[in-house]
Amino acid sequence: MEKRNYHNWMLTREKVGWVPLTKATSQTWSALGFKCGLEVHQQLKTAKKLFCRCPAGRYHDFEVYDAEIVRHMRPTLSELGGYDGTALMEFKTRKKIVYRINNDSACTYEVDDTPPFTLNMEALSHAMQIALLMKLKIVGELHITRKQYLDGSIPTGFQRTTILGIEGEFPIPNKTIRVIQFSIEEDSCREVSDHRHTRVYYADRLGMPLIETVTYPDMLTPWEAAEAAQSIRFISRSSGKVRVGIGAAREDVNVSITGGTRVEIKGVAHISWIPKLTHNEAFRQKSLLEIKAILNERVADKDKWEISHALLDIADWKKHGSLKPFLNEGWQLVAVNLPQFAGILSWFNQPGKLFADELVDRLKVIACLEKPNLLHSEQICFEEHGTHSLTDDDWSKIKIVLNSAANDSQIIFWAPEEDIKTALETISERCKMAFEGVPNETRKSLPGGITLFERVLPGADRMYPDTDSAPIPILDEQIEAAKTGLPVSLSERLQQLCDWGVPTDAHTYILRNNLMPVLEELSTAYEVSPKQLGLLYAHTLKGLQGCKPLPFDNQRIADLLIFVQKRKLQKDILPAMLKELFHSPNMQFTSILHVLGYAEVNSEEIKAQIPLLMGMWKKVKKRGFKRPDALANWIMGRLHKPALGSLALAELRSFVDAAIAAEVNHA
């Protein structure tokens, strides 16, 4: 049975046309009608939070807190008299939200026990610079708006946010990306845990100032999406006014394909994840569209389609090896029949995921049923699904209870009595959505390039003016003042890197660390070419650093350059010295030279070695050196170390080449 289901999964994957990202071409995405937009959140580097005077950027261990506060979120009525879709879903989940606060990083504002203080002007001025770099049209007056979030990530139930500018643009390598809007907003809590009906948050990050850049869906390939995220990062960082480090910048990625729907992948922590996530999401949508076509063909009147269910006798099943671990005291076992769904549950959904996982994920979020929360008649044992499954015989028994037809599929799930109703509604609702195609939703990203259901995508109905804050006028003088301190634009910087001859693979490191001003300053001051200096950072230092922070600041590198210049050392020695410096950040430069075995020699002394080495070559060459420049390379290998610092390696090479040429001529 297992094999049959896996076969179906492989077959449907082929039908969808899924290929790994690396094998896909722009043709793959244009055929899908792939479109992608970004919402990039970036923390600003300010001393204090946005709407209160608590210090920003003070994080705590989750278990170290001073108090806990409990809240429940209720949906509020929307303008049209209904409830926002997300709101209703979140309310259904009946979550108890616990906030942990630490007196170091939170006051009564964070827990919504005091109205906001006036907006942090430092944040406004930082944001203004970045907005101007993206050529945004600055508004005349800021209006603080409440954007509802009922997941509890903000204790008020809404995020205070305000538009600073609209309609801007920025470059990526081969095109220009348009910006819809740019806002300043407060950051949310960090999630500690989410189990059953209780979600715990830590309120230290809450209220820190963020900027959000929202682009048009101008990115037509997953790679362009990543490039756009990079560009926004480069621009933000060029201002020097943003925070860096884990969680300081987070991307929400919107993906849609032809016939699909805008799906938002939230909180992507690394830009490098974007291509795989968006690629897989596009195919998930494609798969859901195929399922839609099949179901609509099978079911004549989709409005009449409905699931049916039956409670199974716990006594019959509680000893079953695959169910025993999950049947908690007092829980029930519910069997559900999905008419005409045969073959659908095992449809390809994402790598390692099948359609049934859409139900699994929604049950977790909406009905608060921890995974694994169900078994179904088309189970495939991908690694993470574990090995729980029922036999064909088991399913035959269940089918009899449910009175199933041949073309139906079945689910069993386990839940406490009070969650069964929501669970059944959730299953029914998601299955009905399969007839419509791709549900409008927010998804959470996972490291492997796949996504999970997070919540229903909220509508424009969730925006309210903040009655606790007055509008803030933005004067022309403020804009002019911000313009005077602006860093060089990204397009100019990219041109500069090309002009300097810095290879493209070095650009990211230089731009993301905002090194352009450093390269300009140091190369002028210490007679190093910007290219050489760029490579010193983007190749040598990057290679040493990996994902870790630097053990010293840029001034230490400047000191190194001063030292090299003073001692009249050749610049070739810089990478070797930097390597030693990286491992021993406090070592004196003279000691580093000593460790490297540096001894000052003049060029004549080095040159004198060349004829000797050429003589030795005659003995070693028999060992099979065939390349024409083998001799020159071999000699360079012997002389590299003693010459380092004293004689430029390029110059040394020219001596070697000249000597060899002279020998050949002589012969």
Added chain:
Amino acid sequence: MLDLFKGYKGRALEVLKHFQARVWGDTEVETTRGKFSGIILPRSENDDDKHIVIKLITGYNVGIDVDNILAMKEVGYKEAHYKIPEREFPFTEGLPHVKLLGTGGTIASRLDYRTGAVIPAFSPGELYGAVPELAEICNLDTEKLFAVFSENMGPEQYKKLAVSIGKEIHKGIDGIIIGHGTDTMHHTAAAMSYMLQDLPVPVVMVGSQRSSDRPSSDAALNLMNAAYAAGHSDLAEVMVCMFGPTSDEYGLLHQGTRVRKMHSSYRSTFRTIGQVPLAMVTRDSVTHIRQDYNPRRKDKQVKVLPFFEERVAIVYYYPNMHPDIIDALTDNGYKGIVIAGTGLGHINKPVYPAIKRAVAKGVQIFMTVQTLWGFVHMFVYDTGRDLMSMGIIPGENLLPEVAYIKLGWALGQTNDPAKVRELMLTPIAGDITEGEPYNGYLVFQGGIPEVEEFIRKYHK
């Protein structure tokens, strides 16, 4: 007056008229900073005349400096109409009948997000739409008595409210809820405690510290707690029902004469002072804390005493107070003064002549303490004895605001000093206690290790 340009004035109004642009018009605005498109919204009357507000398609609002506007073009029109959905409040056999009397505070409301105005939900149907859980607690009926902000509640409203409650009780209601703004809720609670005596059913005052247009509002839970207390509890008292801790856990039922708003914004702002609360309440339970309460009865009898003399003042004493403060009250015909004195109930010597003069003119003066906790003790120091000899009457442990309401109520019935004094010093609804329980004063001091341990462990 028909206001076509809702809230716009001065320069902004001129610009709108010049470009023939309307509120609610979907408009393209050319400015020196670029083009902005959206719906022109009404403007709050208190905001300046230099900006026009538009709602962008994304739902955000932005302001545009009118002096930067080059051109405006209307491309559509979308006037907002708003109505709270009504669902019929279901009748459930066997549940108590509760009447909600509205005074103008918004228990359930939502914001009209275009105008920024708060639209109250008040009818049973509207309330049911917003807080459907109410139908599981009681059969609810509502009546809007006034539409005033909490700070505008005064003698007229107190009297009308007391009379209305009396009528409902005679008709046989099982419990009363009074929806009220929180700022002066404790004044009204005190007024009802004096004007409604010997109650047969609970009278529960409720409000919210966070407006109900926000998801984390305390309004819905407060309302459910109040409905349970009014419909099901045995406490036939005038009470304030608000959050116990700031967490969404339980409410407290505070006696109307000993309760006070103690924080400008906390949810758990109401505290019982110098006593413990009557009970804890949730949407399905009441846990008694005190046993000495007036129990619920089946008869429909209540004493309604709707009296109030308006010429009563409360004077918060401060060092260096000049006698003219008291003189001004005397000269303006005030009949009663409540002084919130320092410490055990003191004021300084320079005020003495003014006190003597006031008493001579028949002004009744009562002393309370601005420390809030503790009794007035005027025998301890000479100052106190001097003051008493001048005719100031110690007000026991009446809270200053409560003493003010009580004095207004007493003077509303009689001008006879002896009778006023007797009314004032006779304990009513627990306003004066024989002593102060040891746990009646617990203002924890943060930072102390055991307190920190406590607040880490329990939701405050």
